[in-house]
Amino acid sequence: MSKPKVLISRRWPAAVETKLQQLFDTTLNSDDRPLSADEFRAALQNYDAVCPSVCDALPAEVLNVANKRCRILGNFGVGYNHIDIAAAREQGLVVTNTPGVLTESTADIAMTLLLMTARRGAEGDRLVRSGQWRGWCPTHMMSSDVTGATLGLIGFGRIAQAMARKAHHGFGMKILYVKPSPADPEIVADLQAVRCETVEELLPQCDFVSLHCPGGADTRHLIDERRLNLMKPSAHLINTARGDVVDSKALIRALREKRIAGAGLDVYEGEPHLDPGFLELENAALLPHLGSATIATRTAMGEKVLANLQAFFAGQAVPDRVV
Template identity: 40%
Template sequence: MTSVAHSERPRVLVARAVFPDIIDLLREVAEVEATPDDAISTPETLRRRLADKQGAFITGSERIDAALLDACPLLRVVSTMTVGVDHIDLAACAARGIIVTHAPDVLTETTADFGFALLLAAARRVGEAERYLRAGQWTKWSVDLFAGADIHGATLGIVGMGRIGQAIARRAALGFDMRVLYHNRNRLSEAIEADCGGAQHRALPALLAESDHVLLALPYSPQAYHLIGAGELALMKPGATLVNIARGGVVDEAALAQALHNGRLGAAGLDVFEGEPAVNPVLLAAPRLVLTPHIASSSLPTRRAMARLAVDNLLAVLQGRPPLTPV
């Protein structure tokens, strides 16, 4: 790669500490202001540090809104290493001619692996059992010790049948002989349904009523806020499992905790939370609930691929080429 003269280089903010060797690729064409202390702590700090920048490398923790953009008149491109873009005001960016890119595809399989792992851990009560053993409470074997629900041969309902949902469906049908139902705004083609183990489209109420396990993998939007609330949880089979790897706001957390306390649900697994990184205390007190800190895509190869794609998108735009994966 040919270096650009110092005086001609655009300025880029990297808003979170991330793989230094990948960020070094940006330094060939840009003046990079990195974040050595892991993350930018406040919106005001982000606004101040972006004010004289042409490019931004962000993650899902940094919010790009109209107020920030008004303070950053030079900004040309925002590149997030996430696939979701609910933390970016796309309309405000478009109105100002700012290109937004994201990182689809590279995290699909890893996230699907984790979604299935969380389903298994919740339904088979893995978290409870480990804590019980570590606390020294295991003194004898019993027939019903942490007896959970079967995954193989059961019915899985997937809400959100995009790339990740389809990857989960293939694992379910081909690996665990599960019957797969899905809910999407639009029905998939017959060819995709067949590739997903004969997945069948359902309206959301029907999917909830028929499924032994429900997994949420839909993109977040205002319409998805508390899509799963008390009414929807009441439609689910007694003893069913709910897993959320989408966004925290999709689930009414208080209603979920209540459904676990009263035994309506058999188990649940959450990798995302409405106020993350803060976690609603009602969840911490709920039984039969596996909680993980938003790590569905967190394998080292995948996180490196996400960061590299974000950098490649920045390099493309700053060098006058089309971005690889625009939103």
């Protein structure tokens, strides 16, 4: 019996690509070039499985292509708001993701950004590289303390809890969180975490606010002009969740006008085409979507996709099915 035909939209860790080629009739993206909408339409017509990444937009007008052969979208990533889930469901497409394996690496990046924006790390690096640093002096580049500060988490899933552990046990930070229902009592007790009923209740109390909620229509511009104005002038915003959770224009204005002290961002609206206003800001620490970018994590993500495909084509229950 012939092997299922599988298309991988971007390069994956070599070890996973090798396994895919052993198990399936696999087409790799050798030059790692983003595929166009027309190329995805053709892939849906010619492959049994298409494996997009979180940077690949799959709206209804792509998924609704005629003469579809594809039966499963094996998404390389936890987030799947780049896929029109309603259209996928209507088309009978199975959609899977890769939860659980990128928790610690993404929480590490969130803490990295917190430290970078608090201590002006990116700004200091630019200063040294520019050759303009004139040496130490008592009032140069003073910044914000992290130890003992208050961290507010919007969303309290696995990644937020991992960040909270690092912040509380490593830096003695006080933890506040917003979640529709109270978290596990053991976790709350370990972190001495306090639940806020609303985002509006949380924001004014925090020195740092970190976003850990899914993207999509329900959370688009969750952090907008009004909510940014509730933050302390000394506070910092961290986003490793999804770019569209933050109103970019409003955040740029708040940073430019010093209504908040700083921001650390790993994700952006419309990435990789971020708003150029961010590039003009000294008080913004910017990373290129590195949350899960460790060798071990990205390999584990690929293994998750592989397991989902194997289960699907064997007629078994798919472990990480979202549709």
